[in-house]
Structures are given as C-alpha cells and as structure tokens.
Amino acid sequence: MTTLDKLETLSTNLWWTWNSEARALYRRLSPGVYQASDNNPRAALAAPKDEVLDDPDFQDEVDRVYDEFRTYMERDPEVEDVPETAYFCMEYGLHESLSLYSGGLGVLAGDHAKAASDLGLPFTAVGLFLREGYFEQSFNANGWQQSTYPVLDPAKHPLSLVTGRDGDPLTVEVPVGHDTVHVRAWKLNLGHTDLYLLDTDFDANVEDHRPLTRRLYQGGDHERIRQEIVLGIGGLRLLRALGEEPELFHSNEGHCAFLMMELLREQLEKGLSLSDAEETVTEHCVFTTHTPVPAGHDHFAPDLFAEAMAGFEDEIDLSTHQLLSYGRVDPSDDEEEFTMTALGLKLSRAANGVSKLNGHVARQQWTDLYPDRPLDEVPIGAITNGVHLPTWTAGPARDFLDQHLDGDFTERHNPDIWTGLDDASDEELWRYRSSLRQRLIDFIEGHVHTQSLPMQPDLDPEALTIGFARRFATYKRAPLIFTDLERARALFANEDRPIQLIYAGKAHPADQGGKRFIQRIYEISQMEGFEGKVIFLEGYSMEIGRMLVSGCDVWLNNPRRPLEASGTSGQKIAAHGGLNLSVLDGWWPEGYNGHNGWAIGPEPTGELKVDRPDQEERDREDALSLYHQLEENVIPAFYNRNDEGLPPEWIDMMRDAMTGLPAPFSAKRMVLDYVEDMYRPE
Ligand SMILES: *Cc1c(COP(=O)(O)O)cnc(C)c1O
Numbered sequence: 105m106t107t108l109d110k111l112e113t114l115s116t117n118l119w120w121t122w123n124s125e126a127r128a129l130y131r132r133l134s135p136g137v138y139q140a141s142d143n144n145p146r147a148a149l150a151a152p153k154d155e156v157l158d159d160p161d162f163q164d165e166v167d168r169v170y171d172e173f174r175t176y177m178e179r180d181p182e183v184e185d186v187p188e189t190a191y192f193c194m195e196y197g198l199h200e201s202l203s204l205y206s207g208g209l210g211v212l213a214g215d216h217a218k219a220a221s222d223l224g225l226p227f228t229a230v231g232l233f234l235r236e237g238y239f240e241q242s243f244n245a246n247g248w249q250q251s252t253y254p255v256l257d258p259a260k261h262p263l264s265l266v267t268g269r270d271g272d273p274l275t276v277e278v279p280v281g282h283d284t285v286h287v288r289a290w291k292l293n294l295g296h297t298d299l300y301l302l303d304t305d306f307d308a309n310v311e312d313h314r315p316l317t318r319r320l321y322q323g324g325d326h327e328r329i330r331q332e333i334v335l336g337i338g339g340l341r342l343l344r345a346l347g348e349e350p351e352l353f354h355s356n357e358g359h360c361a362f363l364m365m366e367l368l369r370e371q372l373e374k375g376l377s378l379s380d381a382e383e384t385v386t387e388h389c390v391f392t393t394h395t396p397v398p399a400g401h402d403h404f405a406p407d408l409f410a411e412a413m414a415g416f417e418d419e420i421d422l423s424t425h426q427l428l429s430y431g432r433v434d435p436s437d438d439e440e441e442f443t444m445t446a447l448g449l450k451l452s453r454a455a456n457g458v459s460k461l462n463g464h465v466a467r468q469q470w471t472d473l474y475p476d477r478p479l480d481e482v483p484i485g486a487i488t489n490g491v492h493l494p495t496w497t498a499g500p501a502r503d504f505l506d507q508h509l510d511g512d513f514t515e516r517h518n519p520d521i522w523t524g525l526d527d528a529s530d531e532e533l534w535r536y537r538s539s540l541r542q543r544l545i546d547f548i549e550g551h552v553h554t555q556s557l558p559m560q561p562d563l564d565p566e567a568l569t570i571g572f573a574r575r576f577a578t579y580k581r582a583p584l585i586f587t588d589l590e591r592a593r594a595l596f597a598n599e600d601r602p603i604q605l606i607y608a609g610k611a612h613p614a615d616q617g618g619k620r621f622i623q624r625i626y627e628i629s630q631m632e633g634f635e636g637k638v639i640f641l642e643g644y645s646m647e648i649g650r651m652l653v654s655g656c657d658v659w660l661n662n663p664r665r666p667l668e669a670s671g672t673s674g675q676k677i678a679a680h681g682g683l684n685l686s687v688l689d690g691w692w693p694e695g696y697n698g699h700n701g702w703a704i705g706p707e708p709t710g711e712l713k714v715d716r717p718d719q720e721e722r723d724r725e726d727a728l729s730l731y732h733q734l735e736e737n738v739i740p741a742f743y744n745r746n747d748e749g750l751p752p753e754w755i756d757m758m759r760d761a762m763t764g765l766p767a768p769f770s771a772k773r774m775v776l777d778y779v780e781d782m783y784r785p786e
Contacts, residue, residue, distance in 0.1 A: 431443050
C-alpha cells in the first residue's frame, strides 16, 4: 500500500480520534485545511498535498501508525462471554468535526463506545444522523449568543450509507402519528464498534418528516416525541433489517426508551402473552438514568402521546391506555404524563445512575415506582462515569506519561500503573504542568482571532490558570465566582499572585438564563481588573475541551448539588496534573480524598433535595466557600515556592491526583463495571 492509501484507510475509522499520532499526520498533510475543517482528516486528504508525502520520515511514521491500527483491529478481545450488546443514545461526542453532541451525555456515549471497542466487546451503537447537529455559536455586539446550523456533508466524513444485500440503501418504515416515515442509516466505524446513525432527511419522506433527525434537542414536544420514536423504534428495526440479534439492549437515558416498546411488539407478534412478553423484554434490557431533576426527564402529555403513537398502536395489540401505563408511575391516573424514564425503568432488568450520589438521588426520585420496597432497595444502582483516556489525553502529555508509566493506554485503567508517577521528580512534574499551560495559552491566542465575541487575552504563562467549560445550563452557575465583584477583582488584579480564568460553553438556544450568564461573563471580561484575565472562548467543542482540560491548573465546578449527575470534565484533567476545585457533587465525592484537590461547600449529607426553598442562600454560601478556598488554599499553594522556585505543596497534590484519579475514573473501568453489573446475565 502507498502512504496515501494508508492515510485513506486510516481516515475511514474513527480510531484516529483517539490516536494523537494519527491526528498529527493529517495536520502535517495540510495544516491550514485541517484546522479550518475542525481537524477533519478527510478534508486534509482532499486538499492539495504538500511534498510531505514524499518525505521518508513522514512515510515511516505513516507505516508505524498504520501498523498500530492493524494491531489494534486484530488483537483478541480482553473480556470473554459478554452478550452481544446494542447501545442506544440520542447524542454521541466523538470528535469536533462531527457535531453530534451537545455535552456530557454525548461525550459519555462516545467514550463508552470507544472503550467498548478497546475491550473488544461485541457492541453496536445506535444514534441519530444529526445533519445540522447542535448549533454553532456566535455572538452579537451585546455578547448575546446567536445560533447557526451548518449542514454536515456526509461525503466529507467517513460516513457510509448502510445498504442491504442488494446494494441499495437499506430503509425501514416507522409509524409516526398516522404516517409512515422511512428511515435509513449512516455508519461510522469506531475501532471495532459500528455506530449507526438514523436519518429521515431524504426524498422518500414528505417535507414534514425530513427534519425529524436533523437537529439535537430542538423544537417542542411534538417534534421531540417523533424524533424519539424514530430513534427507539427505527433503531431496532434497522438492526433487525441488518440481521442483528443483540442479546442485550442498553438505553443510555430515556430518549431512546421506545426501543423497549418495539421489543414488546416483537414478542407479542410471536404470540407470547403480555406478561411473558414483558418478562422477555425486561430480561434483555438495561437502562441508565442521568438527570436528577424531575422536569429534566422527557415527558409527554397523554393526548400528544396517543397522537404520535397512533400508527404504532395499530401494529401492537395494546390499547392507548396500556401503552401509556408503561410511562406512568400510577397507571390508573389518566392525567399523568408519559415519562420516558419510567418506561426505561419498568422494562429493564437493571438500572443505574452515573455516580454513587446520582444513584442515591435517582432512588429517591423513583421510589414511588416501587411501592413495596424501602428506599435503599429501589433497584437503581450506580456506575460512576469515566473518561476515555486515549481521547482525552493531550499528545504532549502522552509522551510524558509513557516515560513514567508502564504499558500503553489500553492498560491505564489499572490503578497500579499510575503509581509510576511517584518516581517523577518535583521538577519534572512542574515542567510538565508549565508546558501544558503554555500550550493552552498559545492555543487561546490563536483561537480568539476566529471569534465573533471580541477578546484580548493578556495571559501570563506563569500564572494560576483556572478553567470552566461545560454546557451553560444555569444550575452549573458559571458566574458564581463573580458573586462579589470586588472580592473577585482583588484576586484577578493581584499583581504578585494573579489568577486567570478561561471559560467556554454553549447555552441551549431556548435557555435565556444560560445566555444571560455568558453575556455577564463577557461584560465582566471587559471590566477593569478582569480585562485580559477573564476569557470566554467561543464555540465550545471537543477540541477546546481537550485544550482546556490539559492546560488548566485548576478545574472549577460549582453546580447546585445534586444537579450534576456525574460531571466528567473534571475527570479529564487529572492525567494532565490539573486539580479539581469542585462542589462535592457527581463523581467528586468519590474522587476527593482531602489532598488531591479542593471541595466547595459542605459534604453531602441526608436527603439531597432537588428543589430547595433556600437555594439563593445556598448560592451565597457556596460563593463564600469558593472565595475562601481560593484565598486561603488554592492561591497560596500555587504561589508558595521553595528555593528552586517550585511549589512543593502544589506538586504533592498534583502527584496525588495523577496517581489516584485517572484509572478509577477511566471509561475502561466504567465499561468493565457495566459488563460485570449490567451486561452479563445474573
Ligand atoms: C467532557 C465534556 C462535557 C462534560 O462536562 P461536564 O463537566 O460533565 O458538564 C461537555 N462537553 C464537552 C465538549 C466535553 O468534552
């Protein structure tokens, strides 16, 4: 094979998204085009190529990466006897060039699918072909977020239209309302994992139905329920049309739970009694719930449900009332809405939240579904999220880690491996931290030129650099640190011990409160004392995420507890020597040990209420706790230096975080837990 053939082949499997050496090859091929295309290898391949293809060193590197890929694809599975699993999720965060995600849920699903491939699991994933994805962020002159929807061209990505045996595109029919919608699919290869993305946006469908799969979390309930019918029912029909017979179905969050209704229909069609059919479906389904807010679960008015499911009802021998009962806590209550999570819980043999605390909150929330059981026996467990280390570890960080740790990334879910960092000297660790911070600042200085939101960074490569990047849902309280503007200003404007804070994130287009938060941060970034030190990076993506989680010294996370189900972004920083400064919510109560980062606010105790009458007071208390931690602990630890100019206390904490956190909060550990607790039959 020629060098070019190898690059072509590599580009067709998203394995390159978690191999930084592969990504570096495409960047070298055509740096400008690569960058302008959100780092899309196929765009770099389509561009006029420099002489680099003739460079023998480049050719050797391509050979090496290609061999690594072949070895990856050919190696034996790491775990045996895992049932063939089909994983469903509304969104997937795979790479910045594919806008198929809005935030943590999608990134988690992408990381799960990648780790399943690393383990060699028999695993297929199903999602939506979100041609217009989640929106692209820009701003008007007042710092008010605007949204545009660039259209994804499948020809420019490693997407192939799924075809049947006859070579024609495979389509399945799905009843939506009283109509039939035609659904086809695009396939992405993620290592060993096939990801099928369902698509209604083609000419077999009438104009009304074409947008069903186009955008993520857009439109009202009328559109949402139809989109979810396509995902759940259409997804299973597609797998059947492909001849797949998964033994296990994993629904990640309620959006895809109509899948279980289609499984039920299949069993009834085979002639099973209703109770036998329910039992069979339940045996083959597992369910993951995330959101701790009752209103955050998709729920649909009974009339809307009846209308949207009318065609499906004609295909299944059950009444509307019976269908509705699967999504109701109290099936006899004709007023109760249909909740997707209730459906997911009722027709699954096992369910989980995504951190111990989130599991606890979920048990509280759904206790009424299990009236015969005490709270601690509500059958919702917990598997704490983890991050796909190969995806989230910066290229330069890999070199450092490879020097100090045995084995490669495939083994780094093993906590023992990380103790190798105990031998890294203070000086080496500090040089590592400083170089990653410098790399981030270089990136920021380039990125701000591409923004519509004006930013003039004046960042100091030696200064304590704090990061905050996530969706701008208001419960995450992005501007909390500015609660007392003068107290905050004293921290930023301090000439001896300055701090600098980098933000990124998108507010949902309908979330006025979230947009107001961004606008406020923008306004503050222009004020005296904050100018140049408070930066908002536009267009939060996995790329900006990778840069921030690798470059920042401190990762700030201050949600209203218990609303952060897990919060994976803080898990991404540990391998880079970053430290968490976080409310004890989501995963952090499990990660925090008193000397590997800091806590904001009190420990979680007793009943964790979602709606607190004293919320504003809690906000103020958490802000005070945040100031206290910064003033008394975080800033002194960073700036107290020894004779060599190193911060010994800080480096001790770094070493603690780096040895203790990456393995237990890795996606590989997470997927192995799913295999043990959920996928394998009891
Ligand atoms: C990791 C990640 C998230 C999740 O962040 P949280 O802290 O869990 O909210 C969201 N978006 C992107 C792009 C990410 O990489």
